[in-house]
Amino acid sequence: RKEVEQDPGPFNVPEGATVAFNCTYSNSASQSFFWYRQDCRKEPKLLMSVYSSGNEDGRFTAQLNRASQYISLLIRDSKLSDSATYLCAVNSPSGTYKYIFGTGTRLKVLA
Amino acid sequence: EAGVTQSPTHLIKTRGQQATLRCSPISGHTSVYWYQQALGLGLQFLLWYDEGEERNRGNFPPRFSGRQFPNYSSELNVNALELEDSALYLCASSPDFYEQYFGPGTRLTVT
Numbered sequence: 104r105k106e107v108e109q110d111p112g113p114f115n116v117p118e119g120a121t122v123a124f125n126c127t128y129s130n131s132a133s134q135s136f137f138w139y140r141q142d143c144r145k146e147p148k149l150l151m152s153v154y155s156s157g158n159e160d161g162r163f164t165a166q167l168n169r170a171s172q173y174i175s176l177l178i179r180d181s182k183l184s185d186s187a188t189y190l191c192a193v194n195s196p197s198g199t200y201k202y203i204f205g206t207g208t209r210l211k212v213l214a
Numbered sequence: 215e216a217g218v219t220q221s222p223t224h225l226i227k228t229r230g231q232q233a234t235l236r237c238s239p240i241s242g243h244t245s246v247y248w249y250q251q252a253l254g255l256g257l258q259f260l261l262w263y264d265e266g267e268e269r270n271r272g273n274f275p276p277r278f279s280g281r282q283f284p285n286y287s288s289e290l291n292v293n294a295l296e297l298e299d300s301a302l303y304l305c306a307s308s309p310d311f312y313e314q315y316f317g318p319g320t321r322l323t324v325t
Contacts, residue, residue: 144302152312204249204257
């Protein structure tokens with residue numbers, strides 16, 4: 104089993120739709136979680152950190168489910184500009200600060 | 215504030231040669247991470263430097279090495295290049311071992 108897993112997609116959704124992605128992790132001692140956005144042939148850009156209590160930034164909501172060992176990203180009112188690959192990242196525990204990235208979920212928002 | 219910078223943007227080498235990639239972190243960031251992103255694959259953690267020291271490395275052979283300079287810039291060296299080393303090499307810096315900010319990457323092609 105991979106340490107961090109994501110559905111590669113693509114998720115094809117119409118503009119205005121709500122879409123959610125999950126990311127599962129295998130190490131229950133993982134401490135920090137992040138979502139990044141990566142456009143084609145560009146570098147990943149930090150979208151948001153994922154806190155235990157969940158967090159929201161505009162149309163984006165991230166949540167952590169420690170019991171089931173996954174994080175989620177919800178995008179409401181999808182825009183064409185949201186089309187990208189969304190990567191989750193998990194910070195390994197024990198002070199190693201080794202980040203494990205998922206392979207990404209591709210989102211295509213259609214007009 | 216200037217972001218993470220990397221040079222060169224593109225690098226073409228032949229098998230067996232050595233490649234040197236450079237990264238300058240965001241001002242004030244002392245940690246630098248290196249990742250390899252091969253076509254169709256996720257980000258693979260290569261190396262982590264902090265305060266001039268190598269703190270952790272991923273599952274890559276010793277021909278992947280690097281260093282961090284007193285000004286916190288970093289260099290990644292890949293010796294004895296192989297065709298499968300062709301990839302986008304991304305550098306990221308972090309202020310706190312958590313959130314990472316990526317540079318635009320160096321695209322290495324080995325022929």
